[in-house]
């Protein structure tokens with residue numbers, strides 16, 4: 001039975017081959033940041049007001065001028081189409097049906113055009129990685145523009161791919177290599193295997209025809225991206241991107257106040273406060289702990305989106321109370337896709353919606369605009385968090 005997002009993760013773990021589940025679920029190196037992302041929510045408890053009329057809770061909001069029915073968006077995730085066939089199209093449809101946004105990753109399986117044709121561009125953002133080949137980078141932006149995508153989100157926390165040791169152990173490659181382990185893994189997850197047979201052999205769909213993917217046979221994500229992504233990108237390149245993209249521009253992966261101020265000086269419309277779900281630099285602080293410093297640095301001059309570890313409606317309410325305008329979820333929509341395809345993603349968004357509404361009612365603040373730091377108490381000693389860390393550390397050592 002599925003009553004919350006953790007149930008979707010359990011489902012996904014059963015449904016997906018081990019190597020694919022681990023690619024989705026895992027983080028960098030010791031996975032400290034990945035664990036910290038969850039545990040940081042336990043540092044905050046609520047201050048609830050009583051006897052407030054909460055008969056009409058309203059979680060709708062606007063983001064970069066667009067009306068949304070909920071402050072929860074779908075984060076960009078490379079290789080979503082490995083979790084379910086045409087996974088990006090399914091997730092984009094679910095988001096549009098539920099009045100919110102889907103962000104297509106540069107590293108998607110379905111192409112910019114295929115997703116663009118499936119839903120209105122107003123419910124789509126495109127996430128950009130800068131390739132060494134600037135012609136390709138420029139073409140990505142032009143294609144997203146031509147397909148009607150509303151905003152561009154430049155990810156700035158991948159100057160090198162984080163080291164995901166689960167992927168190394170599993171020998172995870174794109175396309176998946178046919179090995180005895182992978183064959184057994186697929187046989188033990190037959191529903192997924194049969195499901196995937198209905199789709200073309202998965203690859204990075206935006207690069208078919210460029211010669212970049214055709215030459216590669218079964219390459220690890222880190223080898224491929226380290227070869228293709230440009231580690232020399234600086235603030236100066238932002239001007240170049242700006243000159244090619246006329247719509248709203250966001251930076252994803254800002255993790256300190258200095259960079260937030262620079263981003264505002266460069267005129268970006270939005271920032272995504274994120275540690276890439278603990279998949280990049282291990283020992284960045286928990287994403288929630290990055291938020292206050294950045295909110296204070298931005299002083300309302302750009303819209304702030306938060307991601308990292310959101311698994312409950314109450315997590316969304318806490319991030320908004322700390323100054324975010326909206327939140328992205330990554331893994332939860334991938335677990336949901338693995339569990340039940342498009343219907344799973346819609347269910348995931350519904351679960352969060354109901355949890356957000358109930359939290360707003362119980363704390364006596366029926367609208368998002370009424371959320372600020374006075375809705376929270378800082379837990380001096382988050383005992384559950386300490387205990388959780390001990391338990392997780394113990395599990396890790398096994």
Ligand SMILES: Cc1cc2nc3c(=O)[nH]c(=O)nc-3n(C[C@H](O)[C@H](O)[C@H](O)COP(=O)(O)O)c2cc1C
Nearest residue numbers: 024075076077078105155276277308309329330331
């Ligand atoms: C499987 C997977 C693939 C991802 N691929 C990308 C990507 O291509 N581009 C990007 O900017 N972020 C990527 N991310 C990071 C997410 O956009 C997001 O920051 C992160 O998942 C948020 O944490 P959460 O999973 O705890 O919600 C990926 C995350 C996952 C789990």
Ligand SMILES: CCCCC(=O)C(=O)O
Nearest residue numbers: 077078079107221225279
């Ligand atoms: C699949 C290409 C890399 C996607 C990414 O950014 C991530 O896995 O976190």
